[in-house]
Amino acid sequence: MLILTCPYCEVEGEETEFHPGGQAHLKRFGPGSSDEAFRDYLFERKNPRGVHFERWQHQYGCGKWFHVARCTVTLEVFGSYSAQSLAPPAEVLETIQARRPGWEFET
Amino acid sequence: MSETVFEGAIRVERFVGFGMITIRGDFSDAKIAQATAARFGAGVPKTRAITVGDTGMLAWMSPDELLAVVPLGEADGLAAALADDLSAAHALVVNVSDARSVFRLTGAGAREVLAKGAPVDMSPQAFGPGMIRRTRLGQVACAFWMSGDDQFDLVCFRSVGDFVFDWLKVAARDGSLPEYL
Numbered sequence: 135m136l137i138l139t140c141p142y143c144e145v146e147g148e149e150t151e152f153h154p155g156g157q158a159h160l161k162r163f164g165p166g167s168s169d170e171a172f173r174d175y176l177f178e179r180k181n182p183r184g185v186h187f188e189r190w191q192h193q194y195g196c197g198k199w200f201h202v203a204r205c206t207v208t209l210e211v212f213g214s215y216s217a218q219s220l221a222p223p224a225e226v227l228e229t230i231q232a233r234r235p236g237w238e239f240e241t
Numbered sequence: 242m243s244e245t246v247f248e249g250a251i252r253v254e255r256f257v258g259f260g261m262i263t264i265r266g267d268f269s270d271a272k273i274a275q276a277t278a279a280r281f282g283a284g285v286p287k288t289r290a291i292t293v294g295d296t297g298m299l300a301w302m303s304p305d306e307l308l309a310v311v312p313l314g315e316a317d318g319l320a321a322a323l324a325d326d327l328s329a330a331h332a333l334v335v336n337v338s339d340a341r342s343v344f345r346l347t348g349a350g351a352r353e354v355l356a357k358g359a360p361v362d363m364s365p366q367a368f369g370p371g372m373i374r375r376t377r378l379g380q381v382a383c384a385f386w387m388s389g390d391d392q393f394d395l396v397c398f399r400s401v402g403d404f405v406f407d408w409l410k411v412a413a414r415d416g417s418l419p420e421y422l
């Protein structure tokens with residue numbers, strides 16, 4: 135079972151209270167970009183075995199969107215942080231590096 | 242209205258008489274916080290908390306949303322008055338009394354009934370008076386808080402009110418609660 139912490143409610147809830155929003159920190163390519171860049175923005179997603187950054191919504195709680203760093207294999211959650219973040223915060227990256235030595239953040 | 246009270250392992254009452262006002266705004270803005278607190282005679286609640294004042298109860302719904310629970314007959318007047326207080330601020334005040342159904346769960350097993358459908362730690366150590374929890378019950382959104390010893394008030398959208406009442410009646414059937422109660 136995936137247990138997530140909403141950074142707004144500060145509540146630990148299980149997965150069914152939340153709604154998944156897919157990969158986090160996408161850079162938008164819209165009008166003026168190449169067809170390839172727009173296609174990749176729409177459809178190209180990472181599917182890692184291990185550390186992953188995602189968007190989640192506290193659907194049955196406060197309704198807010200937020201970010202989660204978690205492991206897709208063990209469902210270990212390394213941290214959740216506000217939706218108004220363009221990149222994972224340093225402390226979340228440090229937590230991941232402590233738990234997964236050798237892991238490097240790729241944008 | 243059809244049946245409004247169910248007596249099983251606990252008492253479930255479909256409750257009429259709650260006026261509910263949604264207030265949205267930035268409550269870290271002292272003007273919005275003070276006007277809201279003054280209007281209800283209750284402090285602005287902290288995260289997942291409720292506060293009780295002279296004119297009603299304030300519940301934390303999200304970082305920028307509060308729910309005021311007041312007597313039904315006073316909801317329109319209070320909403321209009323607070324909207325007037327906040328007319329210069331970026332805030333929204335709406336009487337949503339008709340948008341929700343309210344249930345009152347009374348009995349020693351009330352925690353167990355809720356725990357059947359909500360993914361929430363309902364032990365007395367984890368959930369007590371002064372708290373509100375927005376979550377799901379079965380498949381629908383709800384919020385509940387304690388309104389007395391062994392008593393919970395629960396709100397859900399009116400469109401799923403019949404479903405929630407049916408759900409509670411099944412969950413509160415005689416003999417369906419753990420034997421340690």
Ligand SMILES: [Zn+2]
Pocket residue numbers: 140141142143144192195196197198
């Ligand atoms: Zn939340």
